[in-house]
Amino acid sequence: xxxxxxxxxxxxxxxxxxxxxxxxxxxxxKVDGYRCQLHKAGDDAIIFSKNGRDFTNRFxxxxxxxxxxxxxxxxxxxxxxxxxxxxxxxxxxxxxxNYTQEIxxxxxxxxxxxxxxxxxxxPLVARKQKLDVILRRHDHPYVRHSEPFKNGEQLLAECRxxxxxxxxxxxxxxxxxxxxxxWVKVKCAQWKEDNKDRGDLFIR
Numbered sequence: 001x002x003x004x005x006x007x008x009x010x011x012x013x014x015x016x017x018x019x020x021x022x023x024x025x026x027x028x029x030k031v032d033g034y035r036c037q038l039h040k041a042g043d044d045a046i047i048f049s050k051n052g053r054d055f056t057n058r059f060x061x062x063x064x065x066x067x068x069x070x071x072x073x074x075x076x077x078x079x080x081x082x083x084x085x086x087x088x089x090x091x092x093x094x095x096x097x098n099y100t101q102e103i104x105x106x107x108x109x110x111x112x113x114x115x116x117x118x119x120x121x122x123p124l125v126a127r128k129q130k131l132d133v134i135l136r137r138h139d140h141p142y143v144r145h146s147e148p149f150k151n152g153e154q155l156l157a158e159c160r161x162x163x164x165x166x167x168x169x170x171x172x173x174x175x176x177x178x179x180x181x182x183w184v185k186v187k188c189a190q191w192k193e194d195n196k197d198r199g200d201l202f203i204r
Contacts, residue, residue, distance in 0.1 A: 007052040008112055008120075010035060010077055011176060013183035019152030019169045020184055026124065026148035026172055027155045030185055031107050032089040032165040033081035038106065038143070040066050041073045047080075055080075061101035065142035071134060075113035077176075078106040078146070088163060091195075108135065109146035109168075112176055120176035127176065152186075160188045 019027060035050035045066040047055045056063050059080060082094040083103050093099045111131040112120050119127050128148060135145040149155045156167050166187035174182060 007048050008037060008075060009052075009178035010037065010050055011110075011181045011183055012179055013168050013185040014180065016184045016186055019156055019167060019186050021152065023150075024171055024173070025152065025169050026128075026150070027152040027167050027169045028109055028146045028148055029107075029155065029159060029164060030166045030168045030187070031079050031081050031146075032091045032191075033079040033094055033107075036078055036080045036106060038062075038066050038074070038076040038078060038108070040069050040071070040075075043067070059101070059104060062104060062106055062142050065138075065140045068138065068140065069134060069143070070137045072115050073113065074111065074115075074134070076106075076108045076131070076143075077110035077112060078108035078143075080104060080106050089165075105142050105144055107144050107146040110176060122175065123173040124170055124176075125172050156186060156188070160190060163191065163194075164188065165191050 019025075034055070036055065037048040037050075039046045039048065045056070045063050047059055047063060047066070049055050062080065080094070081089045081104070082091070082099045083105065084090045090099075108131060111127045111134070112118070114130060114134075119130065132145050135143060152167060152169050159166055166185060169184040169186070171182055
């Protein structure tokens with residue numbers, strides 16, 4: 001049964017002031033939501049929180065979308081987000097439960113398992129390529145691919161302008177490593193100022 005499927009401890013990026021530079025890195029938007037892990041195995045699906053708690057019943061629309069993925073099994077790393085009318089994340093609505101299922105989605109950014117094969121030893125670019133193929137075929141608004149960008153400074157500047165949380169930078173050819181790893185997160189100063197009242201929720 002999928003309910004006994006082992007939870008994979010997620011990769012944990014290290015906080016830095018500036019993103020790394022160079023061709024060895026890819027950069028993604030860090031959206032403001034709940035870290036999640038999507039598991040599909042045949043006709044069953046489960047959504048784990050970043051700490052391994054079962055969040056499946058909180059997000060039935062996303063669970064149903066995961067069940068329709070065009071594969072027999074998969075494990076994806078991502079972020080559940082509630083979106084405002086302009087498409088920007090609304091963490092306070094997500095945390096309070098003040099939302100409808102229709103404004104939720106998962107931005108999936110990694111693929112750890114596919115059809116029984118462990119992809120964690122594979123380079124990031126290979127995992128992202130497989131993830132992109134699956135989600136393009138799936139074409140479901142509840143599960144979206146977090147696209148990578150080549151220039152971290154430019155992406156960070158764009159996130160500042162849009163009021164987003166920040167970015168995460170990852171080495172192109174690194175495997176998926178649970179726990180502390182070489183991923184780097186940089187948060188926008190204005191976002192930190194706007195969210196300083198969130199207390200422990202701020203440290204994610």
